[in-house]
Structures are given as structure tokens and as C-alpha cells.
Amino acid sequence: MSLSQIYFERVRAQITALEQRSLSAIERAADVCAECLMRRGVIHVYDTGHLVSRELINRAGGLAAFSPLHFDLQVTNPNPYREAHGVGAQTHPGTVRCIVQAALDRSRVVPDDVLIIGSVSGKTPYPVELALQARARGVFTIGLTALDYSSKLQSEHESGKRLFEVVDLVIDNAAPYGDAMLTVEGVETAFCPASGIGAAVALWAVVAGIVERMAAAGSSPTILASINRPDGKERYNQTIEHYKQRGY
Numbered sequence: 001m002s003l004s005q006i007y008f009e010r011v012r013a014q015i016t017a018l019e020q021r022s023l024s025a026i027e028r029a030a031d032v033c034a035e036c037l038m039r040r041g042v043i044h045v046y047d048t049g050h051l052v053s054r055e056l057i058n059r060a061g062g063l064a065a066f067s068p069l070h071f072d073l074q075v076t077n078p079n080p081y082r083e084a085h086g087v088g089a090q091t092h093p094g095t096v097r098c099i100v101q102a103a104l105d106r107s108r109v110v111p112d113d114v115l116i117i118g119s120v121s122g123k124t125p126y127p128v129e130l131a132l133q134a135r136a137r138g139v140f141t142i143g144l145t146a147l148d149y150s151s152k153l154q155s156e157h158e159s160g161k162r163l164f165e166v167v168d169l170v171i172d173n174a175a176p177y178g179d180a181m182l183t184v185e186g187v188e189t190a191f192c193p194a195s196g197i198g199a200a201v202a203l204w205a206v207v208a209g210i211v212e213r214m215a216a217a218g219s220s221p222t223i224l225a226s227i228n229r230p231d232g233k234e235r236y237n238q239t240i241e242h243y244k245q246r247g248y
Contacts, residue, residue, distance in 0.1 A: 003184060014174050018173060028169055033114050036112065042108065045066055045068055045116045050196050055203070060224055060227065113139050121149060128166055144199050148172075149175060175193070
């Protein structure tokens with residue numbers, strides 16, 4: 001069997017594990033998100049640079065109510081001598097707290113919204129701090145992470161906690177420790193990560209549940225139409241205007 005065939009087998013096994021581990025959490029997420037949208041709330045999506053923030057946003061067949069959340073602090077102050085001696089570019093707990101607070105202050109996140117936070121390892125300071133501060137503001141937080149991976153890692157946040165320990169609801173993407181699924185003799189490092197596919201499948205399953213619940217309640221959500229159809233641009237613009245007026 002070729003490695004490409006083995007890869008497909010591993011993906012099928014991962015999706016099966018994802019369903020077994022996380023279906024109840026996915027159904028709960030769909031409940032919370034549908035309720036949020038029907039009261040004119042917004043679902044915000046933040047991740048640490050992998051698939052989630054692009055997969056769900058502005059996609060044909062996706063929901064207009066998904067809003068990306070991204071922030072950073074850009075400081076331009078190059079100096080080869082200081083760089084060589086490790087001066088600057090440090091991430092202190094107080095800095096993390098201030099940046100996250102400023103980001104939420106300047107965002108359009110309000111109480112009773114939903115915030116999906118994606119972090120495969122779940123150990124880095126910003127996702128953990130974002131979850132803590134968002135919850136303190138009355139936002140429902142959903143952590144999308146890899147429990148087999150994250151549970152074996154030490155947190156870099158000052159609390160000592162990882163993402164799955166600080167959010168309201170955890171969806172496990174079923175990625176293995178280290179993320180990569182394949183190995184081969186003669187290649188030192190494992191390859192073909194699992195987390196992106198698991199995250200995408202999990203969150204589209206959440207979307208399916210949202211649409212199902214809202215349609216049953218007579219409040220079908222605004223779904224983006226393909227811009228590549230002959231009337232695509234016109235339909236897309238109409239869809240955005242529809243969402244602006246209704247809020248879901």
C-alpha cells in the first residue's frame with residue numbers, strides 16, 4: 001500500500017475518532033451558536049495561523065455571521081547587535097494581558113457573542129489569555145484543540161493552564177501527539193498533519209447543526225452564495241445586504 005493510500009486511511013480513521021470524541025460537543029456548539037445568532041449575536045473566529053480562520057470566513061455555503069478576529073502588535077526596531085544578544089522581542093505576561101485587553105476593547109465582540117478559539121497545542125499565551133478575558137466579558141468560548149497533544153504539553157501562559165482548561169466548551173479535533181500522521185524509513189520527521197482537516201470537519205459539522213436548528217425555528221441563517229456563478233457578484237452583494245438588515 002502506498003503512503004498516499006495510507007494517508008487516506010489515517011484521515012478516515014481520524015474523522016471517525018473525531019465523531020466519536022466530539023459529536024456531543026459539536027451538537028452543543030451548534031445549540032449555543034444558533035441561539036446566539038437568533039438573538040442577533042455574532043460568532044467570532046480566532047486561531048493561531050492554521051486552517052480555521054480562512055476555512056470558515058467568506059466561503060460559499062458558509063455563514064455570513066462568522067467574523068474573523070485577528071490581532072498582533074507590530075514593532076519595527078531592527079538592530080543586528082541587539083538581535084544577536086537577545087535584547088527585545090520578549091513576551092511578558094503583562095504584555096500579553098494588555099494586548100488582549102486592547103484587542104477586545106477595539107473589536108466588535110460583545111457579551112453573549114460566541115468566540116471560537118483554535119489552537120492545536122493549546123499552550124501558547126495569547127489563545128489562553130483571550131479565552132480568559134472573553135469569558136470574563138460574558139462571551140461564550142469554544143476551544144478547538146488536540147487533546148492528545150495538548151494534554152502532554154506544558155502551558156506557556158502565566159496561569160499554567162492550557163486552552164482546553166479555560167474555555168466553556170472543548171471540541172477535540174482528534175489529531176495525534178505531534179500532529180503529524182505519517183512516518184517512513186529514511187525520513188527523520190513525521191509528516192502530514194491532522195489538525196487542519198480535523199478542525200475543518202468539526203466546524204463545518206457545527207455549521208450544519210446551526211442551519212438545522214435555525215431552519216427548524218423559522219429563522220434560517222444567511223448563507224453566502226458562490227461568487228463564481230453567472231449571477232454570483234449580484235447574489236453575493238444581496239446576501240451581505242440581507243445579513244446587514246437581519247443580523248443572522
